[in-house]
Amino acid sequence: xxxxxxxxxxxxxxxxxxxxxxxxxxxxxxxxxxxxxxxxxxxxxxxxxxxxxxxxxxxxxxxxxxxxxxxxxxxxxxxxxxxxxxxxxxxxxxxxxxxxxxxxxxxxxxxxxxxxxxxxxxxxxxxxxxxxxxxxxxxxxxxxxxxxxxxxxxxxxxxxxxxxxxxxxxxxxxxxxxxxxxxxxxxxxxxxxxxxxxxxxxxxxxxxxxxxxxxxxxxxxxxxxxxxxxxxxxxxxxxxxxxxxxxxxxxxxxxxxxxxxxxxxxxxxxxxxxxxxxxxxxxxxxxxxxxxxxxxxxxxxxxxxxxxxxxxxxxxxxxxxxxxxxxxxxxxxxxxxxxxxxxxxxxxxxxxxxxxxxxxxxxxxxxxxxxxxxxxxxxxxxxxxxxxxxxxxxxxxxxxxxxxxxxxxxxxxxxxxxxxxxxxxxxxxxxxxxxxxxxxxxxxxxxxxxxxxxxxx
Amino acid sequence: xxxxxxxxxxxxxxxxxxxxxxxxxxxxxxxxxxxxxxxxxxxxxxxxxxxxxxxxxxxxxxxxxxxxxxxxxxxxxxxxxxxxxxxxxxxxxxxxxxxxxxxxxxxxxxxxxxxxxxxxxxxxxxxxxxxxxxxxxxxxxxxxxxxxxxxxxxxxxxxxxxxxxxxxxxxxxxxxxxxxxxxxxxxxxxxxxxxxxxxxxxxxxxxxxxxxxxxxxxxxxxxxxxxxxxxxxxxxxxxxxxxxxxxxxxxxxxxxxxxxxxxxxxxxxxxxxxxxxxxxxxxxxxxxxxxxxxxxxxxxxxxxxxxxxxxxxxxxxxxxxxxxxxxxxxxxxxxxxxxxxxxxxxxxxxxxxxxxxxxxxxxxxxxxxxxxxxxxxxxxxxxxxxxxxxxxxxxxxxxxxxxxxxxxxxxxxxxxxxxxxxxxxxxxxxxxxxxxxxxxxxxxxxxxxxxxxxxxxxxxxxxxxxxxxxxxxxxxxxxxxxxxxxx
Numbered sequence: 001x002x003x004x005x006x007x008x009x010x011x012x013x014x015x016x017x018x019x020x021x022x023x024x025x026x027x028x029x030x031x032x033x034x035x036x037x038x039x040x041x042x043x044x045x046x047x048x049x050x051x052x053x054x055x056x057x058x059x060x061x062x063x064x065x066x067x068x069x070x071x072x073x074x075x076x077x078x079x080x081x082x083x084x085x086x087x088x089x090x091x092x093x094x095x096x097x098x099x100x101x102x103x104x105x106x107x108x109x110x111x112x113x114x115x116x117x118x119x120x121x122x123x124x125x126x127x128x129x130x131x132x133x134x135x136x137x138x139x140x141x142x143x144x145x146x147x148x149x150x151x152x153x154x155x156x157x158x159x160x161x162x163x164x165x166x167x168x169x170x171x172x173x174x175x176x177x178x179x180x181x182x183x184x185x186x187x188x189x190x191x192x193x194x195x196x197x198x199x200x201x202x203x204x205x206x207x208x209x210x211x212x213x214x215x216x217x218x219x220x221x222x223x224x225x226x227x228x229x230x231x232x233x234x235x236x237x238x239x240x241x242x243x244x245x246x247x248x249x250x251x252x253x254x255x256x257x258x259x260x261x262x263x264x265x266x267x268x269x270x271x272x273x274x275x276x277x278x279x280x281x282x283x284x285x286x287x288x289x290x291x292x293x294x295x296x297x298x299x300x301x302x303x304x305x306x307x308x309x310x311x312x313x314x315x316x317x318x319x320x321x322x323x324x325x326x327x328x329x330x331x332x333x334x335x336x337x338x339x340x341x342x343x344x345x346x347x348x349x350x351x352x353x354x355x356x357x358x359x360x361x362x363x364x365x366x367x368x369x370x371x372x373x374x375x376x377x378x379x380x381x382x383x384x385x386x387x388x389x390x391x392x393x394x395x396x397x398x399x400x401x402x403x404x405x406x407x408x409x410x411x412x413x414x415x416x417x418x419x420x421x422x423x424x425x426x427x428x429x430x431x432x433x434x435x436x437x438x439x440x441x442x443x444x445x446x447x448x449x450x451x452x453x454x455x456x457x
Numbered sequence: 458x459x460x461x462x463x464x465x466x467x468x469x470x471x472x473x474x475x476x477x478x479x480x481x482x483x484x485x486x487x488x489x490x491x492x493x494x495x496x497x498x499x500x501x502x503x504x505x506x507x508x509x510x511x512x513x514x515x516x517x518x519x520x521x522x523x524x525x526x527x528x529x530x531x532x533x534x535x536x537x538x539x540x541x542x543x544x545x546x547x548x549x550x551x552x553x554x555x556x557x558x559x560x561x562x563x564x565x566x567x568x569x570x571x572x573x574x575x576x577x578x579x580x581x582x583x584x585x586x587x588x589x590x591x592x593x594x595x596x597x598x599x600x601x602x603x604x605x606x607x608x609x610x611x612x613x614x615x616x617x618x619x620x621x622x623x624x625x626x627x628x629x630x631x632x633x634x635x636x637x638x639x640x641x642x643x644x645x646x647x648x649x650x651x652x653x654x655x656x657x658x659x660x661x662x663x664x665x666x667x668x669x670x671x672x673x674x675x676x677x678x679x680x681x682x683x684x685x686x687x688x689x690x691x692x693x694x695x696x697x698x699x700x701x702x703x704x705x706x707x708x709x710x711x712x713x714x715x716x717x718x719x720x721x722x723x724x725x726x727x728x729x730x731x732x733x734x735x736x737x738x739x740x741x742x743x744x745x746x747x748x749x750x751x752x753x754x755x756x757x758x759x760x761x762x763x764x765x766x767x768x769x770x771x772x773x774x775x776x777x778x779x780x781x782x783x784x785x786x787x788x789x790x791x792x793x794x795x796x797x798x799x800x801x802x803x804x805x806x807x808x809x810x811x812x813x814x815x816x817x818x819x820x821x822x823x824x825x826x827x828x829x830x831x832x833x834x835x836x837x838x839x840x841x842x843x844x845x846x847x848x849x850x851x852x853x854x855x856x857x858x859x860x861x862x863x864x865x866x867x868x869x870x871x872x873x874x875x876x877x878x879x880x881x882x883x884x885x886x887x888x889x890x891x892x893x894x895x896x897x898x899x900x901x902x903x904x905x906x907x908x909x910x911x912x913x914x915x916x917x918x919x920x921x922x923x924x925x926x927x928x929x930x931x932x933x934x935x936x937x938x939x940x941x942x943x944x
Contacts, residue, residue: 365595370591371587371591380628383628384522384635387632390633392633395629395632396626396629399622399626399629402625403621403622403625406617407614410614410617414610414614417599417602417603418602418603419610449519451521454519454521455521
């Protein structure tokens, strides 16, 4: 609870600071606010409090809140020279991102489906505005409109699903829904089933899983890169936490029913994400499609529910988030310099700035799932998870997709190290260096010694 | 135990230090590689040649997932560890006539790869083995793709995806074994003790075998190899052929045979047939090669085919032959590629028809090259003879038809290797080779060392045989015993 309050208050303070044109104070204020929120996350560890029957800050919620806050913090550090060059009203960006974060904290800690809806909407509405924040840019406008229409549509699915489930069980509360399923396992109301499917569709929209992924590439490409970073990392993590809380918890007794459609979603997501990413000529669009494919791996944790499902998602989401932040940070730098986000603009980056190239290489190796990086541990846990029920065909299919992944992740490595490009200097501002170093350190530490994060939840 | 940790991680420390040295990277990496050779010799000196696993280290690593840093050395491991730590300094010294751009990264990657290789060769935990397996791949990919020759990007991508495809399926097999293991860990002894039925063993066999077959490579998984060897920088080719392919052979001996003996029993014949097809096929293609580097690449496929046939023949002779031949092949092939690299660095070509008469202007090179070629074609008195003789004996004990075909190709091998030698070194000098200068400095040091090893091991192979004998026998007994309980 303290976490949400802190973040919301920070958002308002930042908004007022902007009103008084105290632009230099914005970042320090935000950082202080977020660090305080992070402090509350730690202090609430192992307490497992329920707030007004609406939210439950168990370790699951806190761990995901922690990742979201740290991710947001890193993204804020990337705003150096970014928004300042683009607009006067930077306080609004800060505020909107903070509001979105507050929504996400609700999404990862809800105990009541009404809260899920409220959190999701707080987050989504902020994001609709953020996607279109460059009001004179055509692509940004298109992204915003697409995102809004698709988002509103998917919210409709979600709400309809919530309604049907309420109709069947008479409650929004996750525990009561689960109790209903356990107690009436033979006489579950027929409207409960479509409710589950509709919610699955609604949430699949939000996390960008195929075949409900159509909005992602355009929105990711059109939005300002920093907002894309936010959407494809932190927002996605929160979406998966929400997905998991609902399906691995409340709907777990019906696992046999919803695993089949989920399997279809997983296979389509893996296949479409990977194969389409292969054909992209643009790094940013490639990352958008790769984020779809990662959604597929993340959903592995729901195919076989074990006591580790939540933790597996946590590890995978952390690995994916930090690697993506590196990728987008470098993308922003390269784009500022060359004006393009195609693969060619990365040519010869290793000569121009070996440090940046090395960081991006680690990120790509992690996304591809090479050992000694966090991405490998994430993939390994996902494979291990489904192998516990010996779903070898699914793993074999995922391996084939991972092989496709090597091709496109290595394309940027090839461009950076093996090709020659313009010899212009490319330097990273201090805050970028901090973000890159922190993210690389997390990626490697989780890859080499993942024991520190394995038993969190 | 401290010795083993030092042995594994000294190259890694060296890699990190080398990465920050800039111009003096050559010297620093040489110091570290020689130090690790000395360390390996010390370990070998302290090793008691029986069947036991020594210098064992078992530290918890990722306890929740049953993963331990569990490593140790028995006779079989020690042999490949020695080979690795012997060849790395040789390979680094062989690079002294090159000026690679960004040398710090180049030498750091070689040393980093060495740690990966040592992990593979000492791991007693399947997860650790897998980590080492990949940790050896990443550096060599970068070495070949950054410092390689024409079309290196496409060729190395193929190599990388091939290898990693194999290893991912192996990972699937490892996860399966882990889940079957009631103790839920990756301990190799627990894997040995598993009771899997023959259907399970069959598919695990394939999951592992494909990974190893790609690495060696065995026909029909070899298509990445000639291009990769040709396009790689000389040191990359030496690392790939001298040490890296031993990972596949070692994997078969350490993991495949003892864990799924019934799978080997069911599918081993197919593996032998593939190996022998590989021998014949690679020999025939080697005949037609116009580029000496490609010729050696194909001859390597033929040699590895014989080693793998010897292992799958599954008897004492074949297995011991494989041991000796792993060592000999590593030394000889590195020598061959080094000679070709010397030639290439002087006349900028390895095309056989453009060369000739080098022996007249460079007698020392001609002599050392001859010794290496004779070692490769297994002349009695050289190291190649002992290995191939034992391997053929092993294959003969398995089936006379197999030995006949495999033996025939040794004759082929002699023909194409000697013909290559003749065309490159003998005859009249031409405009290209007239200005050829003889070997000097580190070139001399490396080539004479290699020649000395070829002759010493050829005349007196007993230390090597003695080193591995007990471990090989133990392995065979263990597998036969397990096979009897399954059937």
